[in-house]
Amino acid sequence: MAAVLPGLGASGATVETDVAIIGAGPVGLFAVFECGMLRMRSVVIDALDTIGGQCTALYPEKPIFDIPAHPAIEGAALIHRLEEQAAPFAPLYLLGRRVEGLSATGDGYELRTSAGDTVRARAIIIAAGAGAFGPNRPPLAGLPGYEASGGVRYLVSRREEFRGKRVVIAGGGDSAVDWALSLKEVAAKVTVVHRRPKFRAAPESAARLDEAAARGEIELAIPYQLHGLEGDGSTLTGVVLATLKGEEKTIPADHLLAFFGLSMELGPIADWGLGLSHSHVTVAQSTCETSLPGVHAIGDIATYPGKLKLILQGFSEAAMAAHAIHPRVFPGEALHFEYSTSKGVPGA
Known part of the structure; x- marks a missing residue:
């Protein structure tokens, strides 16, 4: 040949x-x-x-x-x-x-x-x-603009990019839990959003997440789901959360990491x-x-x-x-x- x-x-x-x-x-x-x-x-x-x-x-x-x-x-x-x-x-x-x-x-x-x-x-x-x-994307208005700027992401290539940033992580599996535990060391604030208290991650990792939350190193937003994005259409400033009952709150954020699988x-x-x-x-x-x-x-x-x-x-x-x-x-x-x-x- x-x-x-x-x-x-x-x-x-x-x-x-x-x-x-x-x-x-x-x-x-x-x-x-x-x-x-x-x-x-x-x-x-x-x-x-x-x-x-x-x-x-x-x-x-x-x-x-x-x-x-x-x-x-x-x-x-x-x-x-x-x-x-x-x-x-x-x-x-x-x-x-x-x-x-x-x-x-x-x-x-x-x-x-x-x-x-x-x-x-x-x-x-x-x-x-x-x-x-490819990632399973959340159905949020204005999502493409924030994806293009890096405000919304579905993976972490370099942990250092999140140093000093406010990060909201959505999801209940291993990726969400593992990156929450990792990014708490460099980010200004890490908030984990999940619709229920039980996570699908490895039991040891889930236990470490609970321990970190108890120490105030990570904030858990439970039971909430993603509801909207705040910003100018490119630069993200906040993530809107809602419960199934319609109760809403906004978390100030520079980045949203959505880990909903592939x-x-x-x-x-x-x-x-x-x-x-x-x-x-x-x-x-x-x-x-x-x-x-x-x-x-x-x-x-x-x-x-x-x-x-x-x-x-x-x-x-x-x-x-x-x-x-x-x-x-x-x-x-x-x-x-x-x-x-x-x-x-x-x-x-």
């Missing part, structure tokens, strides 16, 4: 590669490494305009505790390390576009993207997580005949191959008996898929399993 140049691809590119990887999250990035260790070139396609998937978009500064050899590592740091690990194999990243079409060719598949790219590959690895995602969709992948089960792709456990020969799925999007939705299991699936793909890229060539400690990194 034609060599793939490293770096970012321009729109409308026509590329030939060994493996096309759909999804640039942690599992997709590790698949680049695993394919590279078997001398297979990769092109990585992602709808976001940067690599990292949810680690980058949703919790770049939140620690992850179940990555082997890292007692704790922040999401952004994990992605940086995975990018470094993949770099020797010069992957081509086609970012800010989604895969719109799939068709079989004589020796593999052809993918077409929303940016007009054509990617021809011997095999495909779908590492799309839960699919394309809206997920698989997009065109859902129409590829992959044997979906509740928006997940059923795969063979030993190879991660889907119902389409040469198309594999790994990470959160893949399902099989005993599946655990853990990043570390996705890493294992990346290795299994790469080894299963090798015969398609190098037909007739025997694959002798070797440990990386013995053979090193090819070309390094």
Whole structure:
């Protein structure tokens, strides 16, 4: 196959590669490494305009505790390390576009993207997580203007941006509770809005929230819901809350963080005949191959008996898929399993 140049691809590119990887999250990035260790070139396609998937978009500064050899590592740091690990194999990243079409060719598949790219590959690895995602937005008047200015946000990229600010956090899950506990260290004031006293967060985190509220470090607005925004249409000055009985109050605020979960969709992948089960792709456990020969799925999007939705299991699936793909890229060539400690990194 034609060599793939490293770096970012321009729109409308026509590329030939060994493996096309759909999804640039942690599992997709590790698949680049695993394919590279078997001398297979990769092109990585992602709808976001940067690599990292949810680690980058949703919790770049939140620690992850179940990555082997890292007692704790922040999401952004994990992605940086995975990018470094993949770099020797010069992957081509086609970012800010989604895969719109799939068709079989004589020796593999052809993918077409929303940016007009054509990617021809011997095999495909779908590492799309839960699919394309976006925040569930509260139905508030004037919301777009405050979103554009950063007054209303759905994720925290840098904690320091909230230093000395008045922050209202809406939601009752882990994201709302975890960021309330984190931002109380830097924000001038943190108010958590929830419609009921019981939170859906991890019990230990919810207990810490209650303790912080008892010490006056966090204000709890319960049982309230978001009702409106105050400001000039761009700069936020306050958040209007209301109870189910219609009682209202306004909390002065510079930022509203709304954590109401994500809206997920698989997009065109859902129409590829992959044997979906509740928006997940059923795969063979030993190879991660889907119902389409040469198309594999790994990470959160893949399902099989005993599946655990853990990043570390996705890493294992990346290795299994790469080894299963090798015969398609190098037909007739025997694959002798070797440990990386013995053979090193090819070309390094």
